[in-house]
Amino acid sequence: MSDKGFIGGWGGYPIEEAEQLAPASVRSFQESLKNQRPLIARGLGRSYGDSANFSVIAQTKYLDHFLELDTTNGTLKAEAGLSLREILRVIIKQGWFLPVTPGTSFVTLGGAIASDVHGKNHHLSGTFGEHVLSMTVLLGSGELVITSPLVLPDLFHATCGGMGLTGVILDATIKLIPISSSQISQKTIKSRSLEKSYEAFDENSEATYSVAWIDCLKSGSSMGRSVLLLGEHSDSGDLALSFKKPITVPIHTPAFLLNKLSINTLNASYYAKAINNRSKDVSLASFFYPLDAIGGWNKLYGKQGFIQYQFVLPNEGGLSNMRVILKEITKSGSGSFLAVLKKFGPANKNLLSFPIEGYTLALDFKATNSNISLAQRMDEIVKDSGGRVYLTKDSVMKESTFKSTYPKWQEYESVREKYGAIGKFASSQSKRLGLA
Amino acid sequence: MKKILILGATSAIAEHCARLWAKQGQALYLVARNEDRLEAIASDLRVRGASSVDSFTLDLNDFDKHEEMLARADRSMGGIDIALIAHGTLSNQKECEQSVELTMQELRTNALSTIGLLTLIANEFEGNQSGTIAVISSVAGDRGRASNYVYGSAKAMVTAFASGLRQRLHKSNVAVVTIKPGFVDTPMTASFKKGILWTQPSLVAEVIVNSINKKKNEKTTPSCWKYILAVIKIIPNEIFKRIDL
Numbered sequence: 001m002s003d004k005g006f007i008g009g010w011g012g013y014p015i016e017e018a019e020q021l022a023p024a025s026v027r028s029f030q031e032s033l034k035n036q037r038p039l040i041a042r043g044l045g046r047s048y049g050d051s052a053n054f055s056v057i058a059q060t061k062y063l064d065h066f067l068e069l070d071t072t073n074g075t076l077k078a079e080a081g082l083s084l085r086e087i088l089r090v091i092i093k094q095g096w097f098l099p100v101t102p103g104t105s106f107v108t109l110g111g112a113i114a115s116d117v118h119g120k121n122h123h124l125s126g127t128f129g130e131h132v133l134s135m136t137v138l139l140g141s142g143e144l145v146i147t148s149p150l151v152l153p154d155l156f157h158a159t160c161g162g163m164g165l166t167g168v169i170l171d172a173t174i175k176l177i178p179i180s181s182s183q184i185s186q187k188t189i190k191s192r193s194l195e196k197s198y199e200a201f202d203e204n205s206e207a208t209y210s211v212a213w214i215d216c217l218k219s220g221s222s223m224g225r226s227v228l229l230l231g232e233h234s235d236s237g238d239l240a241l242s243f244k245k246p247i248t249v250p251i252h253t254p255a256f257l258l259n260k261l262s263i264n265t266l267n268a269s270y271y272a273k274a275i276n277n278r279s280k281d282v283s284l285a286s287f288f289y290p291l292d293a294i295g296g297w298n299k300l301y302g303k304q305g306f307i308q309y310q311f312v313l314p315n316e317g318g319l320s321n322m323r324v325i326l327k328e329i330t331k332s333g334s335g336s337f338l339a340v341l342k343k344f345g346p347a348n349k350n351l352l353s354f355p356i357e358g359y360t361l362a363l364d365f366k367a368t369n370s371n372i373s374l375a376q377r378m379d380e381i382v383k384d385s386g387g388r389v390y391l392t393k394d395s396v397m398k399e400s401t402f403k404s405t406y407p408k409w410q411e412y413e414s415v416r417e418k419y420g421a422i423g424k425f426a427s428s429q430s431k432r433l434g435l436a
Numbered sequence: 437m438k439k440i441l442i443l444g445a446t447s448a449i450a451e452h453c454a455r456l457w458a459k460q461g462q463a464l465y466l467v468a469r470n471e472d473r474l475e476a477i478a479s480d481l482r483v484r485g486a487s488s489v490d491s492f493t494l495d496l497n498d499f500d501k502h503e504e505m506l507a508r509a510d511r512s513m514g515g516i517d518i519a520l521i522a523h524g525t526l527s528n529q530k531e532c533e534q535s536v537e538l539t540m541q542e543l544r545t546n547a548l549s550t551i552g553l554l555t556l557i558a559n560e561f562e563g564n565q566s567g568t569i570a571v572i573s574s575v576a577g578d579r580g581r582a583s584n585y586v587y588g589s590a591k592a593m594v595t596a597f598a599s600g601l602r603q604r605l606h607k608s609n610v611a612v613v614t615i616k617p618g619f620v621d622t623p624m625t626a627s628f629k630k631g632i633l634w635t636q637p638s639l640v641a642e643v644i645v646n647s648i649n650k651k652k653n654e655k656t657t658p659s660c661w662k663y664i665l666a667v668i669k670i671i672p673n674e675i676f677k678r679i680d681l
Contacts, residue, residue: 003626003627003628003629003630022623022626024623024626025473062448062623065476065477065479065480066479066480066483066484067476067479067480067483068479068483069483079476090483090484090485
């Protein structure tokens with residue numbers, strides 16, 4: 001029942017050999033837990049680093065059934081291997097949308113919960129896990145349990161954002177939000193500096209969705225210049241959804257194509273093209289999932305892969321600390337093709353959930369030795385600023401950094417122990433970060 | 437709205453066909469032996485948009501129940517426009533070689549039960565002077581090979597039977613569509629090493645639904661297999677028997 005081969009996260013770094021199970025039923029998931037080697041559940045492989053890598057992985061691709069859609073109350077029960085994309089195909093035309101969505105629709109329901117993903121509405125709606133009403137988890141013992149914020153709450157808060165290390169999420173019931181159109185009214189605001197970008201977020205804290213692209217290569221007074229995108233669900237238009245077949249990047253492009261010069265040019269033209277204060281209606285797909293239109297865009301970084309580095313800094317001292325990090329990047333000369341800034345709302349109760357109140361920045365770098373050491377230098381600044389790095393994107397963090405920036409890790413470990421997860425579930429990341 | 441009977445509805449290929457039909461709002465009647473999985477699939481298809489989904493738990497090797505099953509499907513949907521026969525098992529060739537009983541069992545599942553169903557459905561559709569029967573055979577049926585000739589010979593029988601049936605029913609306005617998939621990545625083939633010749637059940641399903649719409653005769657999918665088969669069939673026996681395939 002298995003297939004051996006090489007796997008990696010979306011960043012393509014690191015790549016590891018794994019025995020790939022694909023249990024076709026809950027019973028076969030239970031069977032695969034009987035063998036003595038720990039495993040990690042894996043959905044669509046969109047976490048960037050090594051959090052869904054291990055010597056044994058159990059793919060959830062056959063757990064892809066809708067179980068119940070309640071269009072009166074707006075709740076959906078579905079199996080964990082179903083992708084958000086499939087969910088959207090069904091719910092949008094019936095006038096419903098996901099309460100929180102990450103920047104790609106190619107993630108599974110189980111992955112969205114295990115990573116406790118956030119979206120452009122985090123400042124108002126929190127994380128994905130905050131909209132999960134209940135879920136079924138397969139424990140290391142083979143037992144199935146139902147957990148919710150009220151039933152086995154310790155397991156619930158360890159599993160939402162728990163990176164798949166407490167058990168296998170088999171299905172979940174989530175709350176949906178009503179929409180009357182599949183269009184988003186988008187407004188663009190340009191800011192000339194990092195300080196102005198922060199102000200723009202503060203001035204628009206009422207906007208349902210907000211996210212900014214920032215130019216990381218600019219230094220001096222233009223450092224942190226940005227284009228802020230705001231979005232509201234539109235009232236006009238129909239409930240049609242057009243997910244076009246993605247254009248596919250067929251092969252790994254030579255990595256030298258993405259260099260300081262080309263990124264600088266791209267950034268400059270993006271900034272120049274954006275029109276300040278312009279409003280227009282765009283489709284849901286293009287507002288939330290622009291990169292989904294390019295299949296395999298990760299191959300643009302070449303064969304060696306890339307690391308995505310996303311951190312959050314708390315509000316206190318946040319702006320000056322953000323400047324220190326941006327200077328570090330400018331100094332290194334490593335351009336980030338994508339640099340996305342977002343203001344987070346308050347943290348939730350989930351033990352390993354990433355968001356805390358403050359500003360988060362997501363960056364991409366080619367996976368070179370110098371960029372890996374840049375990430376580790378940034379780790380130190382982030383740690384000293386009271387911030388943390390997103391586990392779903394991490395592939396290089398040190399154990400000591402993890403343990404000091406995720407202070408609830410011991411409580412998390414004790415929940416894992418209580419529910420028999422230790423020795424049953426592990427990932428390359430969990431081993432690197434010193435989890436049992 | 438079309439009324440579609442799916443036999444072997446828990447097979448990965450059949451399930452993906454059902455999803456496409458559900459999205460189009462068709463009425464579905466599902467038959468398979470695993471009741472729990474059948475229930476899960478039925479709920480899934482309802483959410484995906486099927487106008488109605490009903491199901492019947494049956495091991496299709498139970499030939500005596502075939503007529504009852506068809507009568508139930510007829511009653512439930514008010515007739516049948518399309519029947520997809522998709523059930524089957526992938527025989528363990530090495531074990532079959534050592535056991536007459538197992539070999540007969542595999543032939544019963546993969547050939548005889550299908551032939552029984554084809555016979556009954558053909559007569560019903562012939563009486564109605566309309567309908568489309570689609571049956572999943574395999575590229576393995578085109579030439580017996582040492583690595584899987586028990587499965588292959590069962591599929592050869594299905595392909596030949598369907599070919600004759602197509603001729604017979606042509607004048608009655610009934611189409612018989614034979615689908616011959618190549619290697620498909622499903623739970624049935626989980627233990628195989630996957631290479632470039634492998635395809636996904638969702639892609640095979642698109643071809644099947646399309647071929648049924650267009651009332652194709654025989655469809656090999658993915659189409660590269662048409663050329664591979666042409667080569668395999670042309671090799672003289674004197675050479676063929678010496679190669680490891």
